[in-house]
Amino acid sequence: MLPVTFSGHGHGQALNAPDDLPKNVTWILNQGSSLMSMDFHASQQTFLLVGTDMGDVGLWEVGSRERLVLRNFKVLDLSSCLMLLQAALVKDPGVAVDREIGSPDGALFGVAYPRHIVQIYSYHGGDDVRKHLEVWDATTGAKQYTFEGHDAPVYSVCPHYKENIRFILSTALDGKIKAWMSDNLGSRVDYDAPGRWCTTMAYSADDGTRLFSCGTSKDGESYIVEWNESEGAVERTYQGFRKRSFGVVQFNTTTHRFLAAGDDFSIKFWDMDNIQLLTTADADGGLPASPRIRLNKDGTLLAASANENGIKVLANQMECGCCERLRIIFLMMGLIDDNYSDRLLPDCL
Template identity: 55%
Template sequence: MVDHQSADHELMKRLRPVQSIEEVAYPTSRQQTSWSLDDLPRTVAFNLHQGSTVTSMDFHPALHTLLLVGSNNGDITLWELMSRERLVSKPFKIWDMTKCTLQFQATIGKDTPVSVSRVTWSQDGSFVGVAFTKHLIHLYVYTGPNDLRQHLEVDAHNGAVNDLAFAHPNKQLCVVTCGDDKIIKVWDLTGRKLYNFEGHDAPVYSICPHYKENIQFIFSTATDGKIKAWLYDNMGSRVDYDAPGQSCTTMLYSADGSRLFSCGTSKEGDSYLVEWNESEGAIKRTYSGLRKKSAGVVQFDTTQNHFLAVGEDSQIKFWDMDNNNVMTTIDAEGGLPSLPRLRFNKEGNLLAVTTADNGLKILVNAAGVKTLKAIESTTSFEGLRPPIESTAIKASGSASVTNANAVNCKVERSSPARSTPIILGVDHLSRSFDKLRSVEDAVDKPKPWLLTEIQDPIQCRLVTMPDTTDTSSKVVRLLYTNSGAGILALGSNGVQKLWKWGRNDQNPSGKATASVAPLLWQPNSGLLMANDISGVNLEEAIPCIALSKNDSYVMSACGGKVSLFNMMTFKVILYLHVKLIFKKLGFYFYGSP
């Protein structure tokens, strides 16, 4: 099954499933020791009408109720699930025909419509990538609630662009594409082609960029069932696998990057869902329960590092990753197409699935119900967010201009915020936070603390937080993250630092423990969460930090300005200038934007 040289075998040995320091940078879903069907989003919360057949979906990586949707008519739409509002809708159009190849200009006038084959968010949520069934890809910059700005248009492939993904070779944000021309290409954010991978003998159906132990690589799959792996060196494919049944397949890693899965359908209509052993290049587990003679390629997704879901036979089928047999099957109250497409949000508490009437359904578990109720009852955080300039725009300059097979092999794998501008003020902000806090308290009342008196030093543990940055600053505030997997500290210099525990053999739960040292975490951008303390007398400043319930945001004050940070990127998304007036019984915040 495997045809590669010894050097290639060594490469795959190096891709063994262990967690590297860099991989800790990507937050993973919640960890827990026991699982049940209640953890799966199986209850239909509501339906959305897209107006055209949904061909691809992707949730925003940090804003978990924001969904990006691509359609058969070429439209892309941004949905806010908390209010069921269509925030942005972009119909297909060519931004600059003069930059397109003559071949594309000759085909675009034909009657065949241009559809979306793939929509996806960049890892930090600042970019949206769109691949189309004719030649083109579009990149948008997401800068605020309902603002998708045209950034880049590339005539990327001869024929359909079947898949698109973001990657970080050499710590540079890039776009990886593949198409009917049998080629994989890598582009920078200015539209310059960096790599051109050739070697497939059939149209390339999907791509899966990943990295392990500082090795950046791309898995690719073709419609003839071939799977290849590429390094960013223009030296050709490193491995050559056969997908089970030589099926047209997609590949996905679990959220923590430790497990690799594929799902697809052969020309004969037989479908396969498997887990791979990367170090051996062999199938580790085959999941049972998929029907025979499918009329197209089945699609799948993973969530919570524990579950797999497949859309098939007008149903959704769920598996425990560690069990070959189907856990449960649901029809989501009916109305699903024969091969529904589906996508989990990053928390795993919402599941979007396509319907036969040109729409989609949103399914929830208990945590998803609380999420939607809590957010519906308060002003959205993102409604408070002003548009911000993307770091990628700064790096790349100003925005650019504006098969013969029996099975139809068109790719799908699969968000975000509020449109109404809001005038900022402390009173409004504090009311919003009070609402959010009261709703959270009503929805999920915490259990009373059981206090234990410390009577012996053996009850205390000491753990040293590693830090290679400035150590002269004194810690003035310290708190656990809500997930219990990290510690956030505010320094006297106004800089926040975050230490996180990763899952490994010594700490399988990934929670805070004194037996394993945590890792100082920063996003790939190298940004720090730093308050603006210009003109502040730190002797009189009252330092404080607070985390949102889902650990997505940090609010911090170290002086006369309140800062709101995005925990995924460490970017400040709100500065609020305030004054502190001290009274005998306390102090008050007031100010203006």
């Protein structure tokens, strides 16, 4: 029996909220240690890349609940590291994943660690993942630019490509948002993020024309806002967060005009054109106070960190309808009965 996979849906297909939002728990995975970061593969939309607080990197095929790849942290070339870093790694080799993310074509993925190390892997399908580089430029290994100008530690970066122009948005812990062009002539914009602390940026996942940020202040106030880029001003502020969030809120955008964020032991959804909270999903319980979340490219699957090192994968009703049709087919073929579901089938069967 082959693993269950889904083909996804075309970008031109409109979603009708809230039924088409991924709110139904279909799979539960366990990485073995606490989740720090996730990213779905750009084209294989049931492939989920995860990083943990132990430095492990795993690649899951969520349709079969099979972990295809597990890589433990290891410096690729210790001799090239500074002596201080070498000594620190010998004294304490443990290191957590800060962030992992795939390239737009899915051929590469990078893993960032807190000790000034970025490792890049190439992906060749299935369980074939190969070490590629331990440097900055994904092609040559040479550092291209150093962007200077923040007065506080950088918290996040958001690369973007629009109208044949490549640039990077960065946020710092003082709430400053800056934009950098590839000519390295200094920042071109300087915004103040609401909350003025931990903030991440994201463009709308469909056409990349709308800019959003999500942040949490030191006092626990959380914000998702849409920006007017030309004026450097907040266009709208979305409502519905807990008055005092328990941690830094994470968010993501979908291809079909929706925003999602992890807050108050649940996942919250907004329509981009409406500031009022659209709906929530508690994933049948077991979510942390501020779950980490990630949507696949089509917005049909959502992965959320869960308690006890778990990952809950939620699907929309359209995907669950596919599951039900598969269940009926398998019943007719005699592969399962009414009281049995093969381990390769989603939990919703």
